[in-house]
Amino acid sequence: MKRVAVIGAGYAGLAVSVGLAHFGAVVRCLDINEQKINQLSLGVLPIHEPDMEEMMHLQMTEGRLSFSTDLAAGIGQADIIFIAVGTPGEEKGSPDVTAVFSVADMIGQYAKKDAVVVVKSTVPVGTCEAVQARLREQTCGASACEVVANPEFLREGHALHDFLQPDRIVLGAAGERSLAVMRDLYAPLVETGVPLYTTDWQTAEMIKYSANSFLAMKVAFINEIARLCDTVGADIETLSAALGADPRIGGRHLKPGPGYGGSCLPKDTEAFARLARQAGMPLSIIESVIESNQRQQTYVVQRVKQVLSDLRDRRIAVLGLAFKANTDDMRESPAISVIDHLLSERAQVTAYDPKAMKKARERWGGRIRYGKDVYEAAEGAHALLILTEWPEFLAVDKDKLARTMEEKNIFDFRNMYNRHQWKEHGFQYIGIGK
Numbered sequence: 001m002k003r004v005a006v007i008g009a010g011y012a013g014l015a016v017s018v019g020l021a022h023f024g025a026v027v028r029c030l031d032i033n034e035q036k037i038n039q040l041s042l043g044v045l046p047i048h049e050p051d052m053e054e055m056m057h058l059q060m061t062e063g064r065l066s067f068s069t070d071l072a073a074g075i076g077q078a079d080i081i082f083i084a085v086g087t088p089g090e091e092k093g094s095p096d097v098t099a100v101f102s103v104a105d106m107i108g109q110y111a112k113k114d115a116v117v118v119v120k121s122t123v124p125v126g127t128c129e130a131v132q133a134r135l136r137e138q139t140c141g142a143s144a145c146e147v148v149a150n151p152e153f154l155r156e157g158h159a160l161h162d163f164l165q166p167d168r169i170v171l172g173a174a175g176e177r178s179l180a181v182m183r184d185l186y187a188p189l190v191e192t193g194v195p196l197y198t199t200d201w202q203t204a205e206m207i208k209y210s211a212n213s214f215l216a217m218k219v220a221f222i223n224e225i226a227r228l229c230d231t232v233g234a235d236i237e238t239l240s241a242a243l244g245a246d247p248r249i250g251g252r253h254l255k256p257g258p259g260y261g262g263s264c265l266p267k268d269t270e271a272f273a274r275l276a277r278q279a280g281m282p283l284s285i286i287e288s289v290i291e292s293n294q295r296q297q298t299y300v301v302q303r304v305k306q307v308l309s310d311l312r313d314r315r316i317a318v319l320g321l322a323f324k325a326n327t328d329d330m331r332e333s334p335a336i337s338v339i340d341h342l343l344s345e346r347a348q349v350t351a352y353d354p355k356a357m358k359k360a361r362e363r364w365g366g367r368i369r370y371g372k373d374v375y376e377a378a379e380g381a382h383a384l385l386i387l388t389e390w391p392e393f394l395a396v397d398k399d400k401l402a403r404t405m406e407e408k409n410i411f412d413f414r415n416m417y418n419r420h421q422w423k424e425h426g427f428q429y430i431g432i433g434k
């Protein structure tokens with residue numbers, strides 16, 4: 001039976017832990033955050049991820065999944081050790097890999113000598129090689145550990161589903177032994193036809209950054225076209241449907257919005273661009289994508305100003321704070337820059353999100369107000385801004401909103417609605433690119 005340690009109980013680490021336990025491995029998920037581990041040990045998932053909590057309970061009950069803060073013991077018992085700690089973006093665009101290296105040093109101290117060390121975190125090119133070098137320096141146990149790069153492509157809001165049904169598995173390695181161990185670990189997926197790409201560390205690390213940069217580029221592209229549609233009077237919805245019908249382009253990630261956000265696309269595009277600059281081979285397309293995404297967030301506020309003119313003391317209800325639906329994650333959410341911008345224009349903001357209210361309170365404290373639902377947020381508002389495409393927003397009672405709002409302006413920055421439905425209720429409807 002395979003004994004797996006997963007270090008880092010975040011979105012990625014939890015999906016890996018629950019998913020591998022589901023495939024039959026005995027998994028111990030480790031984290032330095034005591035509060036998180038205590039919660040998890042009681043069967044409470046500290047993040048919002050559909051289906052994950054139920055599956056986690058099942059694996060815990062069947063004895064394949066446990067949680068601990070004792071990294072040394074967890075590492076010492078494992079045959080395979082996943083590093084899934086955070087690699088947050090720093091000011092200058094390079095990801096902070098301190099946690100990856102500090103965990104690598106612990107692995108060096110406590111791991112069995114032939115354990116396989118898997119880098120799941122998204123890391124710049126050269127990191128896996130550096131982790132291997134750190135392990136080799138150890139005089140005790142872990143000197144023979146082999147490092148594998150195994151980037152993760154899951155989407156928040158679909159984390160478990162994506163781990164259990166990935167589009168591909170990428171393994172970067174320098175040794176045959178570690179590759180064989182990983183092939184065996186992922187056999188339940190490979191046997192069902194999931195493509196497996198084996199390569200070196202550098203290529204595996206590059207694949208992850210290329211994938212996220214490409215996705216960011218698609219989003220930025222359609223957002224730019226939507227801005228142009230607004231200006232020339234064209235319709236982005238028909239345009240993007242017709243564009244995506246070409247299989248060389250593909251229809252996914254071609255929906256305009258307030259800009260991409262989250263814990264991955266912004267930091268990974270910044271990191272990739274920086275890496276390329278340092279290598280003397282700038283990625284001019286990605287540099288433009290980053291700039292274009294910032295422009296989109298500014299554009300959203302400009303659109304509001306075009307209608308309300310002066311925002312001072314205007315009451316704005318912002319619906320949706322998470323960077324996308326089905327997650328409570330607000331990291332780099334466009335809502336952050338939009339709300340900060342509205343506040344700098346002296347607008348009065350009331351916000352509501354089905355899952356991200358706790359994080360919003362931590363972010364803005366008393367600088368904004370919070371609604372307990374859509375209607376409380378919209379009370380007395382001069383405009384309603386939709387920033388996240390939560391399905392529950394589709395079912396809002398437009399009559400009730402019309403009665404409660406001071407002025408009936410709706411800015412649908414996710415293009416969720418049919419404009420005619422709002423017009424029937426007396427609203428001025430402003431979508432994006434349509």
Ligand code: NAD
Nearest residue numbers: 008009010011012031032033085086087099121122152156
């Ligand atoms: P997260 O912030 O949700 O979780 C990271 C966890 O690591 C936290 O619980 C933290 O307490 C823990 N941690 C930090 N330092 C530690 C240490 N020294 N020892 C033990 N635990 C430590 O992060 P995440 O979103 O799960 O991302 C983790 C990595 O996976 C990142 O590199 C990210 O880029 C990558 N990734 C994330 C996603 C995603 O959708 N979130 C998708 C693919 C890849």
